[in-house]
Structures are given as structure tokens and as C-alpha cells.
Amino acid sequence: MKDQTLLKISLCCTLLGILVILFIVENSEIPESNIINLTKDNLEQTVSVSGEITRVTETPGLLIINLKDNTGEITAIIFKEDNLTLQKNEIITIEGKLIEYNGELEIQADLLKTRKLI
């Protein structure tokens, strides 16, 4: 195959491929998990969990929350933004990477949705 033809095909495939991957990134939804089902096998994966906040601890730059659903409890860390306020008993959904800290599983939240305030 001539180099120029190969170059054109490669560039088209690259551009199209990048667009497809970006589309998948934008439109992919993480299925919700029960806290009890999160194990070390899911480490470094993005997970989504819904539950009730049982405790909020504030540190400079971070919010550490304990989240409980019908199956268990887990800690989640959230990088603080200016307008972010969370309260005990609030029902939220968080998406983020499952990590291990001091031997315990934690969620490093990327996305937070508040459902309703009890």
C-alpha cells in the first residue's frame, strides 16, 4: 500500500476512534452496587453506591463521609468544592474509584448526586 493512502486511512481511523471513545466515556453509566458486594477484586474500579450518610468529617480540602445502605457501610472521600455541603441522614449516590486505605476499602468520589433530604 502507498504511504499516502496508509496515512489517510490511519488519520481517519484515529479521529473516528477518538470520537467513539469520547462518546463512550460521556455516555457510559456505572451500574449501582450494594456496599456488601464491593470487595478487593473491585479495587481501582469505578463504582456507584447509594446510601444514607451516617457521619461527615471535615478536613481542610476533604470531606470524609460514612455511607450506609441496606447491606453495609463504607467510607467515601470527597474533594471539597466551594458550594458543597453534606449533612447526616442525607441520601446520596456517589460514583468513584474504589481504593484501599489502611487495609479498609474506600471510595474516592468523582461524582456526587444528592437524592433527597430526610
Place this chain on the structure above:
Amino acid sequence: MITEIFIAILLGCTAGIITGLIPGIHVNLISLLVLSFSGILLDITSPVIVSIFIISMAITHTFLDTIPAVFLGAPEADTALSVLPGHKLLLEGKGYHAVILTLIGSLFSIMLAVIFSPIIATIINKIYPTLSSLMGYILIIASLFLISKDSKSKYWAFIIFMLAGTLGIATLNLPNLKNPLFPLLSGMFGISGLLISLNQKVKIPKQIISELKIKKKTITQAVGASFIAGSLCSFMPGLGPSQAAILGSQLTKKMESEGFLILVGGLNTVNMIMSFIALYILDKARNGAIVTVSKIMESFSLSNLILFFGVALVVAGIATFLTINLTKIFSKLMTKVNYTKICLFIIFFIFALTIFLSGKYGILILLVSTSLGIVPPLVGVGRNHLMGCLLLPVILYFI
């Protein structure tokens, strides 16, 4: 303990032969497997012994990985820049010399890195906080410098850097894609090179195995540049040996193919040694092998660091012997075996591994990154700009 250390070194060197010679099988992959089985392994032996296995494998890998890059045109990100000068020598029947030049680089650089490690550690310890706060801007300047240094086309260099960067960002944000770097880097630096070789219907001439004659001045300049550039880049995320090679080659006025191969060979090894120092003084793991070591070892003490330097020197001796003899075997085999069949087999193998390691999205990444990896040689710019796939996400993280 001594017996266990030597067994770990020998097993590590054996694993390093596999990762070094088979394109697409990276040290990170075996390290991941070791980490998965660490529960069982730590029942049998200690964390230090498992770490010695990983380090021996990683060091052996940095000595041997130029063999497939030179003979098969199938490099990894770290050896991408050795392909062009290496391939040029291969087509002149001097593939053996090309690998021996990288070996000289690796061997002298590892000695320099170990000898000067206390000085490097002291300097990095002092300047890293400042360096860290400016990291995003330093990486932007380094990237623009690398693009501006491309002699063929700065315009194409910039486009490739940005496309690779966008692909890197998209790949790293794909939810639950396992081992995203495997298809990304294997496509850009592995399969693309093999496809170009197949398209050009490369015929390998008979390879000459003879004593290498090279000026001492060339060795001194290349090893010195390799040590300085490798040490600096080792502490900056996203800047790997390929970027360090471009920066390193600017340290000497004029560098020919021979010197450049010594430089590239050395950088890879310096990078590995410096990653021990980064783990010890900064508590930062700079590559997959060291990530595994940091997870297996509960703490990383000075005595561990000294032990690992000793292991690195022993492994360097073994790897030198292995490199010389395996290159001789490759030189003899290259004219006897069907190059097209080897390329097709490796492509198939990388595809199969991608399905196994990263699933269906992995295949998509592999196809796109292969397409992009084909572009730089066709437009005549350096493949190092493809490292935008790591640099751009890192820059965005820091600024």
C-alpha cells in the same frame, strides 16, 4: 537468606528474558501477576525476596528490550527511539552492533547511577518540593521544547502530540477499563511498527557478528548525557526515557547513531535505578515494577535501598552476558526465519493479550492507538511525540 536472594535473582532474570524479548509482554504485566498472587507468595517467602525477583526482572528487561526493538522493529514506549538508528544498522547487517551499543549504555549508566545515587538523592530531596509545585508548567515547557526540536515538521509533531494526548485522556477515563496502558502503548509502539515493517516488505540482510569499534569520547559523552537526562526525567511524571533521549541528545553538540543508541540504552536503565531513589526519598512509585514493590513491602528502608542497588549490579552482570549471547542467536536466526510470519504472530499475540487483559474496549483502544502509531513514521516525525498520551493527562492533572 543468601540462597533465597540468588534464587530470586535467577528467577527474575529468567522472567526478564521473557518480558524483554517478547514485544507486548511488559514488566508491568508480570508485576501485576506477582501482586495478584502476593498472598500465596508471601506465605512461602518474604516481601524483600519477592521485591528482589521484580527488580531483577525489571533490570534484565531494560538490557534486553532493545533486541526486539532493533531486530523486529517492535519497540515499547521506552525503546521507541532506538528503532530508527537500530533498524538502519540492522539493514546494514549490523543489528548485533546496534544492541551492543545499547548494552554499553545500560552497563555504564547503571554503574554511574549507583555511584552517584547519594548525591542525586540529596539534590532531589532539596529541589523536589519546588519542582513539584511547578510540575505542570515544567512539563508544558518540556513538551513544547520536544515539539520544537523536531527537525522534519513541528506542525505534524504538534498534531500527533495533541491526538495522542486526547486519546490518552479518553482511554484513562473509560470506566472500568482494566490495564488501559497495555493496549494504548502496545498499539502506538508495538503493532504500528510491525505493520509498517510488513507494508515495506523489509528484507533482512545477513548479520555480521564482530567486535565493535567505537571512540571512547563517544561513549563518555553519550553515557554522561544519559545519566544527567535520565536522572532529571526520572522524577517527572510522564517524561520517560524517550523524552529524556531527546533532551539528553541536546546536551552534546552532535550525536550520531552510535552515540544515540548508547544514550537510549542507558536512559532506560538509569530510569529504573532512579525509581528506587524516588521510592525511598519521595515515597513515589514511578513505574509498574516499583508500584508492586511499594505495595508488597510495608516500609522501604535505607538498607533495602542498598540491598536493591547490590542486586541491580549483580543483575547487570548477568544481563550483559545474556544480552551478548541472545543477540548473537537473534543475529543468526533473523536471516533463517520468515520475518513476515514472526510479525503476524506477534500482532496476533498482542491482540489475544489485549482481549485477556482489557476486554472489548481494550481492542478498540488498540485499534485506534495502532492507527495513530502509524502516522509519525509516515509523516517523518519522531515517535516520541506519541508520549503525549501520558504527558497531556499528567499536565492537566497538575495545572
